[in-house]
Amino acid sequence: MVDETKLTPEMQEKLAKVAAAQRENLEKMAKEQKELAEKYDVHIFCCNSTSCRSAGGESVLEALESAVKSNELEEKVRVVKTGCMGLCSLGPLVQIEIKGREPVMYKKVTPLLARLIVLEYVAKAIETPKEQPLEISEFLSEHILPLDIPFFTKQEKVVLSNMCKSNPESLAEYVAHGGYQALKKVLDTMKPEEVIEEIKKSGLRGRGGAGFPTGLKWEFASKVTDTEKFFICNADEGDPGAYMDSCTLEGDPHAVLEGMLIGAYAMGATTGWFYIRAEYPLAVERMENAIRQAKKFGLLGNNILGSGFNFMVELRLGAGAFVCGEETALMASLEGKRGSPRPRPPYPVKSGLFGKSSCINNVETLANIPKIIAKGADWFASMGTDKSKGTKVFALTGRVQNGGLVEVPMGTTIREIVEEIGGGVADGKKLKAVQTGGPSGGLIPEDQIDLQVCYDRLKAVGSIMGSGGMIVMDEDDSIVDIATFYLGFTVDESCGKCAPCRIGGYQMLQLLKKVADRKGTKEDVEKIKQIAHAMQKASLCGLGMTAPNPVLSSLKFFPEEYEERLIKTGSDAE
C-alpha cells in the first residue's frame, strides 16, 4: 500500500489524476468496443483454441477474413477469433450471428468451407429480407451443428461464459463484456475482510482437485503478516487427458488475472506468480499478452485504479513434471529448483514461496472469482449441492460421441454428462466405466454413474473430483490396462523423495504388469493391495497418496477382469 502520510498534497493530487485518467481510459475503451460491435450486422466467431487450431483453425480464420474482404463485406461483417466453443471433437468450429436470424454453428470447417460460408450463407443473408428463410446448399448444411442439442442446452456456463463470443487477446472486448468491473467494485467499495466473507459465503472450493474452501484459504493468508506476500496461480495442469485450465487461460486470460488481483487484494499479496505448463504455448502467449495489457492500462503496478493497492505479476513455466501440480513442489520449481514436495505444516500461507506467506489457487478457481463478486455469493451458492457450490468444467474425452469442454452445475450426474451432453458412447458401444481425477482418481463403473458430481460423493466411491478430466471407457477397453497406464504414469512422475512412493509405486507396477501379462497370482493381487494401502498412508505428498486410486478402484469394481488374468494356484487349481 502507498503510505499516504509521506506524500505531499501535490503528489497525491498527481496520483489521483493518473488514476482518474486510467479509469476514464478503460470506460472509453469499453464504450468504443461496444459501439464497434453494434456497428456490424454479422459476427463470425471462429474458435481459436489449441484444439481447433490443431485441427486447422488458423487457416480457417485466414480464409474467413480474406473471403469477407474479397466479397467487400468488411463494413457489415466482423470476424472474431475466440476461445474454446466446447465441442472440440468436431472442430474447427465457426459460429455466425446475423441480426434478426438464429445463430448458426458450423463444424469441421475447412478453408474451402469457410469461403463458401461467407459467399453462400453470409452474403446471401445480408441481401435477403430477415423474414425470408435462406436456401443453403447441401454441402454447407451437412456441416451445420444444431445449437439445440443437449451438448449446448444442458450446460451452465460460468467460467466458460465469455469464451466463445470474444477475442481473448483483446482487453477492450473483455472490458466491453463487463470485465474488471468486479475488481473496481472490490477496490472501491469493499474491505479485504468483506471480499473474504463474500467468497466464503459463496461456498467456492478449490478447483484443482482437493476442494479446500477458497475463502478460508484467503482468510488464513490475510492474517499472516510478512514483508512480502505472494499469490500463486497453479496452471500446471498435469492430468493427461484434461485441458480445462489451458482452455481457460487461452480463452479468458483476463478473467484469471482479475480473479488473482481480487484475491491478492483480499490477502494483501504484493506479487503474483503464474506457473504454467510449458506444453501449453498458446496459454502462455495469451497470458503474457493479458499481463502486458493490464500493465499498460494501470490494472497492474502501483496504486491500481487509485486505490493505493500495489500488485505485480510474474510468469514462470513448468518443465514437464506432474508432481509440480502439488503446491510445495510447485513453489520449489518457482524458486528454480527441482520440484520436490516437502512436508506440511508449515502450510504455504505461513511459509511458502521463498519462505514468504503464499496463497495458491487453481486457474478455474480464479476464473470464478470475478463472477462471484459481480453477481454475488448468493447467486453462486444457488448452484450446486450442499457442500459443492457453483459449476465445474470437465474435459469430456475418450470413447464419447461428443468430446469436448463442458461446464455443468455441481450435482449433475455423470450419466447426464456422458449420455446427454456427451451424446453417449461412440460407435454404439456399451459404456463400461468413467474415470475422474486422472491418475489420482478412480474408475466409476457403469452401474454407479447416476452419482452426482461433487467433491464428497466422488470421494466416497474411491475417486476424486480432480481438476476435471473425465474419460469415458467402453466395453472393449481393458480396465487392467488402464490401471497399468495410470500407475505407469505416476511411477514415472514420482519425484523419488519419499520411499513409499518411490519404492512402493515401482514394486506395485511390477506386480501389476505381471498380472496384466497373465503371469500373476492371487497373492500378487493381495500384495498390490498391501502396497497400495501403505502408499496411501505413508506418502509425503498427494501424488503418492493418490497414485494407488486407479488400481484400487479398478480392483474393487472390476475384480473379474483381474481374476480372468490370474494363474490359478493352490486350492484354486484343479
Next chain:
Amino acid sequence: MAEEKSGNKYIDESVNVVKKWKNKRGSLIMALHEIQGVFGYIPWESARTVAEQMNIPLARIYEVLTFYNYFKLEAPGKVIISVCDGTACHIKGSMNVLDAFKQELGVEENETTPDRLFHLQVVRCLGCCGLSPVAVVNGKTYSSVTAGDVKNIVAEWRAKEAETA
C-alpha cells in the same frame, strides 16, 4: 562496459540469455527454457555458462535439467515427432501409433535417427484430447492418427526436408 565474446555460440548466447534473467528471482528454469528454445537442447557449454553467470553450482543445474522431462541434453533431430500419450490418446491407440513410428524410423522412444533427421518422443497431453490420438511433427498436428498413417507422415517430412536441404 566492453564485452568479451568467446566466439563459442553456446557460451555467447547463454551469456545473453542469463543477462535477462539473472536479477529476477527463481529464474533458472526460465533461462534454461530460453536456451533450449535457441538450440533445441541444453549444450554442456551453456549449462556451464549458466552456472558461472548465475552463481549456481553446475551440479544443481544438472539436477534441474535431469529432473524435468522437458529439457534435452543432446541435440534432437531436425524433425521432432511427438506422439501424445495422454489418457484420451492412450485408450484410442496411441501406443500402436508409437510402435509404427518406431518401426518406420528404426529408433526407440527419445532417440534420433542416425542421419539426425527424425527425433521420436512421447509427450503427456497436448491439450487437444477431442482430436485423439494426436501426433505433432514440428508444430504440425495430426489428429485421429492411426498406425496406417505413419508411413505417409514420415514420407511427407522426408520430402519437405529434402526440398529445403
